Amino acid sequence: MTTTEGRTRxxxxxxxxxxxxxxxPITRIIGNLGIYTKIDFANQEVVECHSTSSLFRGYSVFxxxxxxxxxxxxxxxxxxxxxxxxxxxxxxxxxxxxxxxxPPLAEHIVNLGEAxxxxxxxxxxxxxxxxxxxxxAMVKATNPSLLARAxxxxxxxxxIHGYRTIADVMRAFNPFEGEVYREALKVSRITREMFxxxxxxxxxxxxxYPAGVGTMPQPNTFTDYLSRLTRVIDFVKEAxxxxxxxxxxxxxxxxxxxxxxxxxxxxxxxxAWQDPAVVDYRxxxxxxxxxxxxxxxxIIVDGELVTNNLVDINLGMRILLGSSYYEDWEGQEPFVxxxxxxxxxxxxxxxxxxxxxxxxxxxxxxxxxxVMSPRWYHKDSDxxxxxxxxxxxxxxxxxxxxxxxVDTPYVxxxxxxxxxxxxxxxxxxxxxxxxxxxxxxxTIERDRARPYFVAYAAAMAFQFLEEAMQMMRAGETKVFQDxxxxxxxxxxxxxxxxRGVLSHHLVIKDKKIANYHPYPPTPWNAxxxxxxxTPGPYEDAVxxxxxxxxxxxEDFKGVDIMRTVRSFDPCLxxxxxMYLGKGKTLTTMHSPTYGASHG
Amino acid sequence: MGTIxxxxxxxxxxxxxxxxxxxxxxxxxxxxQAGHHxxxxxxxxxxxxxxxxxxxxxxxxxxxxxxx
Numbered sequence: 164m165t166t167t168e169g170r171t172r173x174x175x176x177x178x179x180x181x182x183x184x185x186x187x188p189i190t191r192i193i194g195n196l197g198i199y200t201k202i203d204f205a206n207q208e209v210v211e212c213h214s215t216s217s218l219f220r221g222y223s224v225f226x227x228x229x230x231x232x233x234x235x236x237x238x239x240x241x242x243x244x245x246x247x248x249x250x251x252x253x254x255x256x257x258x259x260x261x262x263x264x265x266p267p268l269a270e271h272i273v274n275l276g277e278a279x280x281x282x283x284x285x286x287x288x289x290x291x292x293x294x295x296x297x298x299x300a301m302v303k304a305t306n307p308s309l310l311a312r313a314x315x316x317x318x319x320x321x322x323i324h325g326y327r328t329i330a331d332v333m334r335a336f337n338p339f340e341g342e343v344y345r346e347a348l349k350v351s352r353i354t355r356e357m358f359x360x361x362x363x364x365x366x367x368x369x370x371x372y373p374a375g376v377g378t379m380p381q382p383n384t385f386t387d388y389l390s391r392l393t394r395v396i397d398f399v400k401e402a403x404x405x406x407x408x409x410x411x412x413x414x415x416x417x418x419x420x421x422x423x424x425x426x427x428x429x430x431x432x433x434x435a436w437q438d439p440a441v442v443d444y445r446x447x448x449x450x451x452x453x454x455x456x457x458x459x460x461x462i463i464v465d466g467e468l469v470t471n472n473l474v475d476i477n478l479g480m481r482i483l484l485g486s487s488y489y490e491d492w493e494g495q496e497p498f499v500x501x502x503x504x505x506x507x508x509x510x511x512x513x514x515x516x517x518x519x520x521x522x523x524x525x526x527x528x529x530x531x532x533x534v535m536s537p538r539w540y541h542k543d544s545d546x547x548x549x550x551x552x553x554x555x556x557x558x559x560x561x562x563x564x565x566x567x568x569v570d571t572p573y574v575x576x577x578x579x580x581x582x583x584x585x586x587x588x589x590x591x592x593x594x595x596x597x598x599x600x601x602x603x604x605x606t607i608e609r610d611r612a613r614p615y616f617v618a619y620a621a622a623m624a625f626q627f628l629e630e631a632m633q634m635m636r637a638g639e640t641k642v643f644q645d646x647x648x649x650x651x652x653x654x655x656x657x658x659x660x661x662r663g664v665l666s667h668h669l670v671i672k673d674k675k676i677a678n679y680h681p682y683p684p685t686p687w688n689a690x691x692x693x694x695x696x697t698p699g700p701y702e703d704a705v706x707x708x709x710x711x712x713x714x715x716x717e718d719f720k721g722v723d724i725m726r727t728v729r730s731f732d733p734c735l736x737x738x739x740x741m742y743l744g745k746g747k748t749l750t751t752m753h754s755p756t757y758g759a760s761h762g
Numbered sequence: 763m764g765t766i767x768x769x770x771x772x773x774x775x776x777x778x779x780x781x782x783x784x785x786x787x788x789x790x791x792x793x794x795q796a797g798h799h800x801x802x803x804x805x806x807x808x809x810x811x812x813x814x815x816x817x818x819x820x821x822x823x824x825x826x827x828x829x830x
């Protein structure tokens with residue numbers, strides 16, 4: 164059984180009062196996600212849920228035949244918020260295919276850029292989009308009795324963040340007016356500046372190439388970054404305290420809230436930040452350099468670590484159809500039959516996938532989404548697991564904590580927790596934060612992990628800065644390595660996009676892309692029912708969840724469902740990989756001066 | 763593209779990835795960019811053309827880095 168078991172319910176069940184409720188598109192996320200549910204208002208629970216996407220983009224279709232060196236620049240456009248994650252991941256895949264290793268300082272420049280991206284994106288998503296569901300205005304409209312209780316409840320960590328009651332914190336979350344909301348906008352500006360120092364431009368980097376960067380390492384490149392980083396540390400420390408206070412209050416004031424968005428623990432993390440001393444981008448050594456990453460990759464099932472070997476993770480990937488608008492590619496010629504270690508590669512692996520879109524009418528009993536169903540094949544249980552990313556931070560922290568491999572001056576994984584030390588900042592003293600593995604993989608824990616991961620990224624940034632400045636002082640300022648594009652090669656990049664797992668699978672033939680498949684987090688999270696009937700993570704998490712909202716069917720807002728869906732940090736543009744409408748061509752230009760006669 | 767009706771493609775997938783005569787970035791730009799050394803390091807000449815030697819390292823034991 165690959166889904167969440169039925170929740171334990173109160174003995175008394177009333178006759179069901181079923182109402183169809185749907186949100187399409189869902190706001191405050193990117194893209195066209197629709198959630199269609201059947202809600203039993205008599206028993207206050209969601210009975211059935213389908214998640215659907217009405218957007219097809221076709222990256223894997225139009226990447227074919229292109230110069231592989233362009234892949235990072237093209238795939239960056241998959242997303243308008245985490246494009247750099249795609250560039251980084253694409254470069255990782257290309258570096259494997261070209262057999263080239265990035266110079267150490269360039270590796271740290273990429274790491275610093277990615278750290279700034281995590282800080283920026285998590286802050287803007289959590290404080291400006293997620294908190295709207297937890298703010299005073301929303302709680303007043305959906306759970307007035309909860310707000311009344313919040314007015315009477317003192318905030319336990321008020322000495323850190325300065326708010327007296329939980330209701331005060333919720334008022335600070337109010338959009339456009341609340342202090343936290345406005346402060347977060349300033350912080351996301353500063354963290355974006357940090358990003359631009361390293362990667363040139365946000366969100367489609369201009370200085371990131373395979374085998375190096377175009378960022379000029381000068382002393383002020385790093386000191387400018389450091390001065391901005393120290394300015395946001397106070398905010399990071401306060402954010403963790405604020406989140407803990409509000410989320411603890413929800414558990415306490417609404418008993419049973421842990422069931423909201425709870426899923427069987429099936430998390431995937433593909434690892435982030437390479438260690439320049441270990442990584443060589445060779446597939447044969449992927450297990451070693453994967454484990455040396457500063458966020459340890461891993462697959463966690465029922466709270467146990469199944470594997471943290473990137474080779475196993477890679478070989479277990481399966482792309483299933485079932486409820487998606489595509490034709491199967493089973494009869495096609497495979498691109499890769501064996502990996503460089505001699506292991507057989509499945510026909511349903513991204514390296515062998517061919518995307519054949521078949522647009523059709525949406526039918527919830529048959530096909531209903533453009534998102535495919537990525538699954539991870541678990542040999543021991545012979546099942547295809549619908550892994551989720553826990554919105555990103557939950558899986559990253561969980562995997563890092565369980566593996567216990569990260570041991571750095573600022574971040575330490577203990578086997579059951581992750582300790583994050585942040586230096587003294589303007590207002591607050593040196594602080595050690597500890598994230599503990601939670602009991603559940605649910606809405607609150609997905610949201611709670613986010614500010615902890617902002618702290619994690621900030622802490623790692625200090626280490627990358629120190630090491631980068633040491634390299635610079637020693638004159639090791641090489642940031643680019645020459646390379647040749649091979650005639651034939653395969654490559655894979657594993658990275659963490661802000662909202663979770665990211666992989667790019669690349670096959671080169673005749674120096675051109677023969678096959679390219681990016682698998683970002685949202686296909687994993689928003690996937691529909693697969694060929695085995697297993698629902699995707701959103702569906703699984705929402706299905707069967709209790710409803711705590713006090714409103715009836717007439718003025719129902721669905722805040723508990725929205726909290727669950729938003730806790731995964733949905734980002735649909737990456738979930739599906741063309742708009743076939745009749746577009747208007749403004750001008751057609753052809754620019755290469757040389758070779759105008761070819762083709 | 764399966765059975766979907768699509769327009770005439772503007773892209774020519776048989777186009778060579780590299781056109782002879784065009785500069786390839788992955789070969790490195792050092793030979794025509796002043797101040798960049800073959801080993802990947804750079805000196806003050808890279809960032810300024812004005813009295814650049816005076817902005818360089820003052821002792822042999824010091825690393826040659828770009829001022830900034």
